[in-house]
Amino acid sequence: MVEKLGVFIGRYIAPLLSFLRRSADSTGFGLVLLVRTMLNTPFLFSRRRIRDSLDLCYSYCIGSFLVTSVVALFTGMILALNGGNSLEELGQESLIGPIVAVSMIREMGPFMTALILTASLGSGIAAEIGTMKISEEIDALRIMSIPPIRFLVLPRMVALTLVTPVMTIFAAFIGILGGSLVANSQFDVGWLAYRTDALESLEFRDVFTGMLKSVVFGITIATVGCTQGLLTRGGATGVGQAARRSVVVSFLLVIILGYYISWSFLS
């Protein structure tokens, strides 16, 4: 009996405890990393760091432009299609524009953009820094007295914090455009009426909520990606695990943080 209990603990309980301990460790590490990166913000104002950050902004925008466009376009079309079918029965097709606009600006735009950037950029950051970790490049930076936070983490965090709102606005615009295609072609809503209704329905609070979310999501994705990259161990497998963990953790945090930001503005 005691022997069976030992086997059970060894097989199921010990790995669970180990997982929980690792999760707590990486959460603590991530929070420390975020605070230390913020404390290093003054070092951003050098020509090299600004150039690094802008280069990253450019490559991040280019890297996520196409997929964001396609996903945003079809998300707007789906919102318009579903909303339109219900509103048509009530004779309220004119509300398609406001529904799509508010959804895209406040909720779907930031959320969808964050998921795309998590999958494409967050995992890339984790894999890039993870590879540098296992090939001793991070150690090389430390020995050269170049703090990895200033050299690697800060430009990535700044770039993602800037790129996420920009891509969110872009996604919202494309989504609203996609909605207009469906509203016009399937529910006979005129272009001008759609545009006027959509714009008039938007309040400052909607735009502010969407932008706040996108900034928080950008910081979250960058922090998680850098954290998982810096905690990488164990060769190529470790790099793969770091990329996978960065996606999973960022997804969870984006959804949870997104809910609480919406809740705080709606309540």
Next chain:
Amino acid sequence: MIRLENVHKKLGGRTILDGLDLEVKQGETLVILGRSGTGKSVTLRHIVGLMTADQGRVEVLGQEISARHQAALLEIRSRIGYLFQDGALLNWLSIADNVGLPLRERHSMKEKEIQERVEEVLSEIELDGHGDKMPSEISGGMRKRAGLARALIGHPEILLHDEPTSGLDPISSSIINGLIQKLHGTGITQVVVTHDMRSAFEVADRIALLHAGKVIALGNSHEIQESSDPAVQQFIHGLVEGPLGRETSEQLEPDQPDKEESGLS
């Protein structure tokens, strides 16, 4: 110049360094030999403060490493060069940019002066004309030499080499050995971790053989070769049977979890 006294270090519950005592004199080239997992690279990491001893004292350039604050540690590191096993070049920078990186990030030198110094160092290690290439476009031996150029660009007083000839063909190994000997002539203090016996006998003033986290033999090339210690003879002749055992228990050094290596400092 470098002094390790009674240094103990455990990683992942296993003892790596077990009361290590070692001294490197100014201008000397000390080679550290030993089987995989005996603590050679861990010793180098203690010298540059990438790891701190659980117990014992590490003194470099007259200052105790384990007790240093971050700013003081950065100052000491700026006087040390480190050649990593695979060069550890940043793959998005050209060779010249990799070599010039410490000067661009640490010093307020003008760009023209940095470029001149980079060209000078690349010429010293026989890499002139390759500065514009990316790390992926050059051979393993050239990557190591580029790593050496980066380590040398700040005029270090101490140079640490981690497996400088591993994975290289005999000609590339000879080039690296030649560079280490040439540097010896400049008075720089060097510590070389290697498995390559030919290289060790070629470049060393003294050789230390590590086993189970301790120095079990120390002497010049001749003394080591003529040693009657069966452990020394087993290692230098690559004998399967002997006091060092047949198998190393584990390859511990690179993969052990250690919070100091997180990259935050």
